[in-house]
Amino acid sequence: MLISSLLQDPLIFVAYLVAIFYVLTVHEFSHALAALLAGDQTAKEMGRLTLNPFKHVDVLGLIVLFFAGFGWGKPVPINPNNFRRPRSGLFWVSLAGPLSNLISGIIFIILLRIVLTYTSLSAANLLVGFLLILIIINFTIFIFNLLPIPPLDGSKLLFSLLPEKFNKFKYWLSYYGPWLLIGLIILDNFTNLGIFSTIFTKFLSIISYLID
Numbered sequence: 001m002l003i004s005s006l007l008q009d010p011l012i013f014v015a016y017l018v019a020i021f022y023v024l025t026v027h028e029f030s031h032a033l034a035a036l037l038a039g040d041q042t043a044k045e046m047g048r049l050t051l052n053p054f055k056h057v058d059v060l061g062l063i064v065l066f067f068a069g070f071g072w073g074k075p076v077p078i079n080p081n082n083f084r085r086p087r088s089g090l091f092w093v094s095l096a097g098p099l100s101n102l103i104s105g106i107i108f109i110i111l112l113r114i115v116l117t118y119t120s121l122s123a124a125n126l127l128v129g130f131l132l133i134l135i136i137i138n139f140t141i142f143i144f145n146l147l148p149i150p151p152l153d154g155s156k157l158l159f160s161l162l163p164e165k166f167n168k169f170k171y172w173l174s175y176y177g178p179w180l181l182i183g184l185i186i187l188d189n190f191t192n193l194g195i196f197s198t199i200f201t202k203f204l205s206i207i208s209y210l211i212d
Contacts, residue, residue, distance in 0.1 A: 015130045016137075020065055021053040023137045024073035026104055027097040027145075028056035031076040034096035038089035040082035048076050064185060072144075075151055087160055094156035098145045105138035109207070135207060143203050144196070149184075150177030 029051055032043035043049055048056070061072035083089030112131040115121055121128050148154040150173060159170050188195045 011126060012129065012133075015126065016133055019130065019133045019137050020062065021057070022134065023101060023104070023141050024058075024061075025051055025053040025056050026100045027141060028073045028076050030096040030100035031078070031093055034093040035076065035078045035083075035089075038093055039084040040079050040089070040093075042079045042082065043076045046077050067189070072141075072152065091157060091160040094153045094160065097153050098142045101138040101142040101145075105135050105142065105207070108134045108138065139203065139207055140200055143199060147181075149181045150174050152181070 028048065032049040035041075035043050036049060056073045058072060058074040061074070064072075078090075078093060080086045080090050083093075108131050112128065112135065115128060115131065123129070123132075145152050146154040146157070148158040155173065155177060162170065184195055187193050188197065
């Protein structure tokens with residue numbers, strides 16, 4: 001498991017922990033900021049429009065991240081009824097989190113290329129390793145959160161696009177989605193099905209190409 005390999009090197013473990021707090025904080029802060037821009041102050045009033053990582057970390061999501069390599073933060077509270085345009089507002093607020101991770105990942109790729117090009121630092125250097133961890137986690141969270149399963153952002157994107165005739169399906173997926181997600185994570189990690197690892201491996205191979 002990921003956690004066992006991290007514990008073998010305390011410095012990498014700390015770097016991984018810092019990267020997680022950064023990624024989740026930027027992700028959830030972006031949701032809160034997008035909600036405010038869309039007309040809803042719920043997140044701001046509940047103290048979620050902040051870069052304080054401890055306001056955004058979800059215990060279960062953090063545990064899953066350490067054991068499985070992907071996870072989630074504490075969902076930002078929103079009230080779509082407050083959006084100036086409820087349907088499009090929900091879409092953009094839901095997209096804001098994953099989009100922040102995509103942008104962060106691209107920025108860290110650029111920084112890593114600069115470091116590798118203009119310094120003599122090797123892949124064994126802690127700074128290089130930290131940038132790699134930031135890149136991997138940002139893109140992993142980006143991909144994972146686009147899956148259309150509650151409570152992930154992809155489900156909210158899907159709900160914002162589906163017409164009202166699918167309301168029963170939305171209700172069903174909202175209720176059973178978290179259990180479905182946990183079940184898939186357990187299956188993926190303990191039965192070697194490789195459901196998520198296949199998705200991540202293909203995408204991260206593209207990232208590796210961009211870095212090289």
